[in-house]
Amino acid sequence: MPTLVFLESHDGELTKGALGVLGKAVSLGGDVAGVVLGSGVRDAAAAAGAFGASTVYVVDDDALAAPLPQPRVDALAAVVEESAADTVLFAASVLAADVAAGLAARLEAGLNWDLTDVRLEGGELVGVRPALGDTVLVEVGWASTPRIALIRSGTFDAVESGGTAEMKDVAVSFEDFSTRARLVEHLTEKASGPSIEDADVIVAGGRGLGSPEGFSYCEELAESLGGAVAATRAVVDAGWYPYSAQVGQTGKTVSPKLYIALGISGAIQHKVGMQGSGTIVAVNKDPNAPIFDFADLGVVGDLTQIAPKLTELLRARR
């Protein structure tokens, strides 16, 4: 009974995160198959062989053209049945999370999320999950099969091993409710300003800045350090700062020498994009903010007081 790995694709390419999970599944041994769902995705699917999949199940259907979860639940449920899979692994993403949870309900199968490792213990699959803001490590299992798991984004790197996969097409009939939502428009934003991925110093701002104008605290501090400015999803979604500057699960992954976080709570989805930074300095007025659990220097205080002074002191040093 194979392990299935959901291979998300975008613009004809499998995502790195999904290929990373595929590599991990292959390293556990046994029969590992990929699943590629979309419209015109055969070429993308073929690429999975080079990353260790022996088989790739493909559902190529117009109903799967838009990146929406519900028709993918129908398709995946059909693939699970066809393959008699006992495990289905997902690399977390906005789309994958909704597909995984929909599939869990559809198959009455247990879902463990936010796993940072999976391993076999006496033939049993065990997942490792940092819980409660990463303050406790929980080992989790499944009561029955299929076992469904979402792996925290950015956990495993893709490894190309060479090889080819056998492609198997699966036909699916879609539920009426699954195809009722439709994509109206996909918006992309031209990147503006310097790329944050190459910066040695990043000053990032969150909702604690209070308003879009609050980003001047970040900009001035960044300027005094020769760094770039980044943002959380909360402020990007609110239109305070451009998407191209967002750090986190659905934004960029950065690893500067110095990351200064102003008014950022430190949600896991933000942390996954910046935890590789050399030194993390956080200024937050809430002593219980989760960011203090992983900041190297945690400063409890008001950023509107601290940031301007800090900027001034750093300017004076130059």
Add this chain to the structure above:
Amino acid sequence: MKIAVCVKQVPDATSHKRLDPATHRLDRTGEGVLNPTDVNAVEEALRLKDAHGGEVVVVSFGPEKAMESLRKALAMGADRALLVSDDAAAGSDLLATSRALAAALEREEADLVLFGQQSSDADGAVLWAAISDRLRRPMVSQVAELTVDGGELTGKRQTEFGYDVIAAPLPAVVAVSDAINEPRYPSLKGIMGAKSKPQETVSLGDLGVEASAVGEAGSGTIVRSSAPPPPKSGQVRIEDDGSAAEKIVEYLAEKRLV
């Protein structure tokens, strides 16, 4: 338009969250609050009601004391609270929770079911997907902008690849992002008025859900063990007494970062 908002009581952020070492379940004995991102969902429901008329009911699955937190939603302006509470429910995972809530939502028959971004204790950000599959309704998650017009909703949401605008006909399920609005504070009048608004607690039996469908018996996942992670060494913490900026510079200089 009838709107149901799924909300959860979570441990207060100021209390230390811990797992009970014997059961590996979250210790829920401390103060509870309305899950922060669910407040955004309540706010969005109230705005839609202001624009389109109708009713806002908050729905929750949890211990009896969770009603205290539902009252905050009533104080903000929600019309009614429905709490599904049962001794058999402790230890419920996604499968079990989605069964209980789906049964309550079937009964309510709302045009729109709203969810918050994520519960601060479980951090799954997934419940809506399980529930919409059970309810057999279209679903849009992570919505940062929502409009409802003539029986159809439109949501804008961020993914790893930019923004998508997605439309779906009602009845539907929507999960909002924490950036969708700035929630109102309950007024004194709202807080006083909340006490007399309908607050119903129902058992699983009342909803026709078997006790074996929830709790550990109805869950698809198991917690095997829990332990503190290896401590992160060398963390420094300071409280600003007016000299924080100087101390940050000293720290950075010591690390040769400036």
